[in-house]
Amino acid sequence: QQPVQSPQAVILREGEDAVINCSSSKALYSVHWYRQKHGEAPVFLMILLKGGEQKGHEKISASFNEKKQQSSLYLTASQLSYSGTYFCGTVGPYAGGTSYGKLTFGQGTILTVHP
Amino acid sequence: DTEVTQTPKHLVMGMTNKKSLKCEQHMGHRAMYWYKQKAKKPPELMFVYSYEKLSINESVPSRFSPECPNSSLLNLHLHALQPEDSALYLCASSWPGQRGKNTEAFFGQGTRLTVV
Numbered sequence: 001q002q003p004v005q006s007p008q009a010v011i012l013r014e015g016e017d018a019v020i021n022c023s024s025s026k027a028l029y030s031v032h033w034y035r036q037k038h039g040e041a042p043v044f045l046m047i048l049l050k051g052g053e054q055k056g057h058e059k060i061s062a063s064f065n066e067k068k069q070q071s072s073l074y075l076t077a078s079q080l081s082y083s084g085t086y087f088c089g090t091v092g093p094y095a096g097g098t099s100y101g102k103l104t105f106g107q108g109t110i111l112t113v114h115p
Numbered sequence: 116d117t118e119v120t121q122t123p124k125h126l127v128m129g130m131t132n133k134k135s136l137k138c139e140q141h142m143g144h145r146a147m148y149w150y151k152q153k154a155k156k157p158p159e160l161m162f163v164y165s166y167e168k169l170s171i172n173e174s175v176p177s178r179f180s181p182e183c184p185n186s187s188l189l190n191l192h193l194h195a196l197q198p199e200d201s202a203l204y205l206c207a208s209s210w211p212g213q214r215g216k217n218t219e220a221f222f223g224q225g226t227r228l229t230v231v
Contacts, residue, residue, distance in 0.1 A: 002157075032219065032220070034222075040224065041119075041205065041222035041223055041224045041225060042158065042205070042222045043222070044219040044220065044221065047218070047219050055219070087157050087158075102160060102163070102171060102173075103148075103160065103220065104160065105157035105158050105159075106157060107156070107157055108155075108156075108157050
């Protein structure tokens, strides 16, 4: 089931902060965050695992509330290069017989940073 | 090398044609994925290969036929497509993860497919 992201779009000036939220109605094993610029491939930003482990870029932070099945991505002191569409991807309970959970993306949040 | 290479970058095909999309990675990843992305929409999972075996098929029509010849290569064979199949097709790969827990996926630049 597709996670829900909010807001759908954010407009910032350089240096401002933003928070993008992701929620799921199902139990989650992990949450992934990606950024996609127009005409380019999605680029990995952050992964948060059940149990508290996380891995990602130094300048990006995120949280994962396992009980509420929610995650938030925090973008601080935004730069022009932060512009793009941000997707959260969620992995639900293990599907018996497969080694990899199904990574399902939210609808995306369009972030625009102006000078 | 953290690159996933997809060829071709652009493809225009008729509804009676047969074509193939190719994807290659040399990161030692043992999971490979095909996603379909329409304009202004998120990537939608089509297939997952785990250790060269098809592990997830998201009820994709049979006109799309995936193939994983070895751990570095992933193909998507196309036949008798419809205009609504026009989209960006993305390949991705990831390291083996623990049970049910994907590790981060690296995406290729995609193949922009137009069916006429």
